[in-house]
Amino acid sequence: MNHSFSTCPLPLPVTPQDTWIPLAALERMERTRYDVLIIGTGAGGGAALWRLCNQWRGTGRKIGIIDAGGLLIPSHVWNVPTLNRGRWFDYMYNPRILRTLGLTLPEFPGARQLFALGGKTLTWGAVSPRMPVSELLQWSIPLREMDFYYSLAEKVMKVTQTYTSGSAITQILLKRLWQNGFVDAREIPMAVDMTATQYGEVHSNAFFSSISFFAEALNLMSFDLAVEARAVQIHVEKGNVSGITAMSKEGKAYALEAENIVLAGSTFETPRLLLHSGIPGPAIGHYLTNHTSLMTVIPLSVKGFPEVLGTLGILYPALEGRPFQLQIQGPGTFAWYPQYEEKPVREDWEVRLLSFGRVESRFENRVMLDENRKDFYGVPEIQVQFSYSDKDREVIALMADSIRKATNAIRGETDEGSLPSLCLALSGSDNHESGTCRIGNDPLTSAVNPFGQLHGIRGLYVSDNSVLPTSGAANPTLTTVALAIRTADYLLEMMKG
């Protein structure tokens, strides 16, 4: 039988794309009036974008989002298979990527910034506990609302305790801790998608980053995203926000118009932008907090443990009367980071004990402008005034005691064995800085109202770590995401009214 076939057409895209996420040019964004313009694409900016796209799909509303950084990696660094073992660390902790501010901020020398699409969530540790209820009770937000928004945040970030549950080393050490008084110790909650890949549904993007917010948002509606686009000035007319000036990396200025602006540039950059724009507010930049951080690495014999140890991740959470948390990580110095290769069978391993302590919110700890140093865009650099209080130092002493007791517990020693030597992290190096635009009812002691809106300015919101009113002793990002979703909902309500 004779067959004749036509030639199949070579598939080609109608609108070929040069980047892994659709980008908009600032020239085009300048010609659009946005319902909402978001500044910053980290945890807070990504969460606000996702929620707005979720609620506005099919409405024709216009959303723009810009980031000062570029396209660094398209996912959390631990999802990139070439960055196995220490290679991810060598790449992301390159001071040109995770920029160290030490020399310029002598009172906060461990501070780091990451300018890139996704912000610091590209390399965060994904540890996602809620704030202790005793902490939340001091905030001006009803507990049941926090509970609702925490649940939403945990769902979208895929927070789970199953990352380390069932692993032999975690279960054995948990049992030892429980037997020695650490009754609240549990598997660490992590933002990791543990859903099995099956039936063609791929779940390879396991570790959560803000890029996942963008992926979800793209499925909901289109929005304009510009990278290497830095907001340098916020425009306010008669108490209403009207837009911003953004600059390209070449230094060209663009006036972007928007009815609402959501600032999510980070604890350092959001107050910097507000102060440089002359936005009034006595609390802006003040009440900087972080977590004190105490650490040790101890040897642990795993003789008699099952051959496949699994990953170690335990959280002894902060609670009322316990102003610190304790994390136990391992095996090895790279903690629970993903292992793409089999670990060698060893009888001795290292285990890391890391404690984060609550730091008081004090007016005098602050981010301010350094008018003597300006960046490429002509914006003053930041300066930080920061110190720990006596109360903060008391918490550090409690943390040290807890680490020592936990060390004995996990080694299975009942008496005081050899005590580990502890090191106190440089202030700022915990990456949990927050509070510089804190939420509250009183404009004298808070920058934004309980929904994240700048006191006295219609349409101007903040949705990053800077809004956290107190530091608690819980890693901040889950709370920031929950609050950013709540701020987006409030903004939607305000637009209806």
Ligand SMILES: Cc1cc2nc3c(=O)[nH]c(=O)nc-3n(C[C@H](O)[C@H](O)[C@H](O)COP(=O)(O)OP(=O)(O)OC[C@H]3O[C@@H](n4cnc5c(N)ncnc54)[C@H](O)[C@@H]3O)c2cc1C
């Ligand atoms: C190594 C590491 C480990 C961490 N581990 C954890 C953890 O386990 N758990 C946890 O809860 N947290 C952790 N964190 C902290 C977490 O990453 C931050 O809490 C979170 O990313 C803060 O979100 P954000 O939106 O405030 O800021 P960021 O994520 O820093 O995002 C800010 C974004 O704004 C952009 N930007 C800044 N200024 C401007 C401007 N003027 N114009 C336009 N764009 C601008 C930046 O480029 C950046 O993309 C970790 C951080 C690091 C670095």
